[in-house]
Amino acid sequence: MTSKFSLLAGASMGIALIAGGATPAFAAKKPVHHAKHAAARSGQSAEIEALRAQVEALTARLDAQEQNSAQATAQINAAQNQAAAAQVAAQSAQTQAAAAQTAVPTEVKTQLAANKPKPQWFDSTSISGRMYFNGSNISQKVNGVKQPGTGTGFNIKRLYIGVDHTFSPIFSGNVTMDISNVVGSTSNYNFNANSAASPANSTALVGRGFYVKKAYLQAKLNPAFIIRAGAADLPWVPYIEGQYGYRHIENTLIDRTNFGTSADWGVHVLGDIAGGLISYQVSAIDGGGYRNVKVTKTVDFEGRLSTSYKGFFAAVGGYTGKRANDTQGAVTGATTTVNGVTYIGGGHLHTATREDAAIGYKNKLFTLGGEYFHAKNWNNVTTATTDKSEGYSLFGNVNFAPKWSVFGRYDWVKYSEDLNPQFHQHYYNGGIQWEPAKIVDIALVYKHESLNDGSLAAISGYANQNAPALSIPINGHATTNEIGLFGQLRF
Numbered sequence: 001m002t003s004k005f006s007l008l009a010g011a012s013m014g015i016a017l018i019a020g021g022a023t024p025a026f027a028a029k030k031p032v033h034h035a036k037h038a039a040a041r042s043g044q045s046a047e048i049e050a051l052r053a054q055v056e057a058l059t060a061r062l063d064a065q066e067q068n069s070a071q072a073t074a075q076i077n078a079a080q081n082q083a084a085a086a087q088v089a090a091q092s093a094q095t096q097a098a099a100a101q102t103a104v105p106t107e108v109k110t111q112l113a114a115n116k117p118k119p120q121w122f123d124s125t126s127i128s129g130r131m132y133f134n135g136s137n138i139s140q141k142v143n144g145v146k147q148p149g150t151g152t153g154f155n156i157k158r159l160y161i162g163v164d165h166t167f168s169p170i171f172s173g174n175v176t177m178d179i180s181n182v183v184g185s186t187s188n189y190n191f192n193a194n195s196a197a198s199p200a201n202s203t204a205l206v207g208r209g210f211y212v213k214k215a216y217l218q219a220k221l222n223p224a225f226i227i228r229a230g231a232a233d234l235p236w237v238p239y240i241e242g243q244y245g246y247r248h249i250e251n252t253l254i255d256r257t258n259f260g261t262s263a264d265w266g267v268h269v270l271g272d273i274a275g276g277l278i279s280y281q282v283s284a285i286d287g288g289g290y291r292n293v294k295v296t297k298t299v300d301f302e303g304r305l306s307t308s309y310k311g312f313f314a315a316v317g318g319y320t321g322k323r324a325n326d327t328q329g330a331v332t333g334a335t336t337t338v339n340g341v342t343y344i345g346g347g348h349l350h351t352a353t354r355e356d357a358a359i360g361y362k363n364k365l366f367t368l369g370g371e372y373f374h375a376k377n378w379n380n381v382t383t384a385t386t387d388k389s390e391g392y393s394l395f396g397n398v399n400f401a402p403k404w405s406v407f408g409r410y411d412w413v414k415y416s417e418d419l420n421p422q423f424h425q426h427y428y429n430g431g432i433q434w435e436p437a438k439i440v441d442i443a444l445v446y447k448h449e450s451l452n453d454g455s456l457a458a459i460s461g462y463a464n465q466n467a468p469a470l471s472i473p474i475n476g477h478a479t480t481n482e483i484g485l486f487g488q489l490r491f
Helices: 004-019 024-025 034-101 106-115 197-202 238-244
Strands: 123-140 153-166 173-183 203-224 225-233 265-271 278-285 300-309 311-319 336-338 339-344 354-360 366-376 386-401 404-412 424-439 440-452 459-461 470-472 475-491
Touching: 034 386, 203 265, 238 311, 238 366
Parallel strands: none
Antiparallel strands: 123 153, 123 475, 153 173, 173 203, 203 225, 225 265, 265 278, 278 300, 300 311, 311 354, 336 339, 354 366, 366 386, 386 404, 404 424, 424 440, 440 475, 459 470
16 A cells, blocks of 8 residues: 555656646746647646556556455455364364264164174184204214114104194193104003113104193283193203204203203293393103103102393203102112122112203304203112213304304213213214295204213113114214204294
8 A cells, every 4th residue: 555655646746747847938938939838738738648647557556456465365364264164163073973972872882792703712823833854864883883873864853733722811721742753662651761671662663653742721920920730841941942043953952861851741830020031930740751741759840040131141940859750669779789889779769850050142143152960860760879960062153144054062961970980972063054934944964972981881872862872882982973954844
């Protein structure tokens, strides 16, 4: 509006100046001709009319701008009003929808719930499996002479099929079947591994057995307090297998040398404390292993206390009990002579004990760890003699590529510190592993084992589990060398 008045004022002044310029011409006393005065007046009138036309054009343009500005303002106001109205309408619709939902009759809700698909048992059930396999060449020698176990072959050492079912947030169950080669007695009575008839029976090949390895009901009352009843994992061997990571290559130390096993029948209490910083497990068990269920007069106990912090892990554990030998009428403590020393049986069973320890560090790049055990009377529960055993294992691996790793391990075991100090074993393996898929591992492996015996009588030496046991003569030396492809398939 100000610019409009400025333009009009300027135009008006221009007209006034032109009109005023004519005054001196009329005021002059000099005579002029009438024709000249008429021409001058005609020119001034034309200029005035031109200026007037410009003023009118400017006025019209300013009026149009003001009209457009007013229309734009009106449109903006209208849009704002529409947006506000839409927001109010949306809030109203939301309020009405909430009210409508609240107002749905109980009968309608019940009907809607009844039409939903009912959960099925298999919705809370999962099936898993794991297979260990190998194809390799084995060379077994005793005092430099090749034994019948020498040769090449393919084997499936283990096939586990597991079924897990969740009954509720607290209760669940597991059944895991173990399919493996069977060597030993097939009788269903309480088989005594230390009886005189056992060696003959234990060397008879039975075939491929189908065992219940795990069958338990679990109550998870709290992450720190879980109870399992039935055949379940024991505290030590499964823990070390998890740290080692190459169970498909070889059993861990005490499992490989028969100073422990991975599962047994009983009651197991376990849990994690402080977010997994501390873990524990205590098991009250039969003591004969998951393949040898027995009725005994006492129970055995195995336990573990472990910790894990930023890759570091450490654990201590132990075992005590009669190893399922405490049966009614069991043979105990007969008098015997070893190395010129006579041992008088006391008519009672010895208690087998084992102390365990492990320590190490693992991350995405590498693992380095080890375990140690010391046992007393592990194989002398029913004998008059007493004995001690010990051993250690060092293991490690480097994951040098996303699907590739190199690994190695060394075991040393002294089977009999008191009765046969020369009876000891060295074992090591090494290789490279490829993971072509998440469910498959394939490794090229070399294994070596040497076993010495210094007793006064020949024994059946415990050789590498991939090969038959060897009969080692007095002061004998047995070796097993193996090379081949080892792997696992899991789902």
